[in-house]
Amino acid sequence: MAWHNRYIDSIANSGLRITIEFKRQDLLWVSPKPIAHPRTGEDIFLPLRLTEKVAVSPNVLDIVKREPAIVEEEVEEIAANGSKQKIKRSVEKLVWRLRQPHEFFPQKPEEYAEEHPFSKSLCTGGTVVSEDKEFIAVKKRSTVSINSLVYRLAVGMTGSETEATRYIGRIAADAWEGDNDRAVKLYKLICQAKIGYVLDEKVPPQLKASASIGQIVESVVLRTACLWMGIDPNKPLKRQRGRPRTRSQDEDGNATRAGEVIQLTLQPDETVTGKLIADFLGLPKETNLAILTLSKLAEILVMLCDRELTTDAELLEAYLEAVDPDWRTKVAAEIGLEDNNEEKTNPWIILGLTSDASLEKVKAAYRKIMRQVHPDTSGLPTWYAQTVNDAYRQLLEELGDA
Incomplete structure (x- = not known):
């Protein structure tokens, strides 16, 4: 009291x-x-x-x-x-x-x-x-x-x-x-x-x-x-994980570095490749990062941060920077926030929904997309998150839950 x-x-x-x-x-x-x-x-x-x-x-x-x-x-x-x-x-x-x-x-x-x-x-x-x-x-x-x-x-x-x-x-x-x-x-x-x-x-x-x-x-x-932000405030806190696994070389002699989920390999031509070394976010072990969309990689990055897998998050961000320095802008484009034309200001389109979606689906879509664009975790400019936030509030008003 x-x-x-x-x-x-x-x-x-x-x-x-x-x-x-x-x-x-x-x-x-x-x-x-x-x-x-x-x-x-x-x-x-x-x-x-x-x-x-x-x-x-x-x-x-x-x-x-x-x-x-x-x-x-x-x-x-x-x-x-x-x-x-x-x-x-x-x-x-x-x-x-x-x-x-x-x-x-x-x-x-x-x-x-x-x-x-x-x-x-x-x-x-x-x-x-x-x-x-x-x-x-x-x-x-x-x-x-x-x-x-x-x-x-x-x-x-x-x-x-x-x-x-x-x-x-x-x-x-x-x-x-x-x-x-x-x-x-x-x-x-x-x-x-x-x-x-x-x-x-x-x-x-x-x-x-x-x-x-x-x-x-x-x-x-x-x-x-x-x-x-899609974080469960009642989830028990876990102690910081131990030192991540590391691998100095793969079977071909190429330099590698690994956390608990992500492994990066420096190829002879100085390009970087990556893969999952553990099942994660519904994706199986050995999944090649190159086959994933940028928005999926961004979602994985946010989840790694949420679970305090710091080394893995750093590795994935390094991979994204290596394969495409403009990845943040392109992630925004994939989720429909790259410009301000009439179509992209439609709140249903911004949240990737059809106009007959239920209130529960609106809330679920909002939580998912905010995990990808929130500036504290994604590195994207703040206006991306603001656009999603405005769209969400507009739909809540339309659906009578404001």
Whole structure:
């Protein structure tokens, strides 16, 4: 659970983080009885109405607090005569409790707010949306801080800064809603405790803090980016493979080099030939690279990178450069992105589909082609990937899945 940015180290890293503004809902606490101002003695009802539509109060995240406390616990002890007996002892443990009313009032001058008598850090407000006996839902503006590179990734996936900001805002708002739901459950759990608190060890893990809102946003964006590039974010990570196999010469005495999948041979005329030395991507061992299309070779290159077969990827890229220095442009031509004429701007043609293709086929085709043209793995210019991305979004809108 986030429990506000005051619990997160927010030291600014110049240029490394960016702040996004968004709208979200908050839950303001309704006090069961008036709270006495510790200095004036005035009774204050919470939430405090600033206007007909605007209210302020501690929110559900402010009401609950985790802190160390001395508690009595019963333990079993073996007496000198060998008998077992239960005794009580005082120990320090972490507990969850509700804040006391006086804690909501400022203790230092810098904690005072102009519009209400409560501490700025333990009171929030917004436009009232709905209300019940325990909480009032309000709308308010908020911000989330995320890594600037994650933001750029979101811009790349959505196509613009405006869409990326909206996308991140929706994720952050959903994360806050989840935090509020968990906090309400924890609040009710504490209210039901006869001793006034709940031991931290007794609180279900799903009701405790797990990440800041910013961390949740970053995780969602990164997982989505993995899927966007055809990478399974749930796939277990494997350790780096051992040293690749190498072969200094083939049976004819020609110099060779091999990884786990690719073997290249330098011929006497200084041309390079290559073949598969293991089954890969549906192709059998001993397949001659020369019989494969450039787009198929590009697909193999991306898969080698995905599987962290670094040596094989380097060998295949060296083969492509040797047989055709202009291979990147020609790969784009093979998949229909070499120019901007009317035919090649048709989203169905760009994804290699007919207009009667299903939504599932559109998504599958998009993932496959993006693996071939994504600039981080293919080396192709970024506009190739942007063209595919634009075509995909257009088809999603046409098929009603935008």
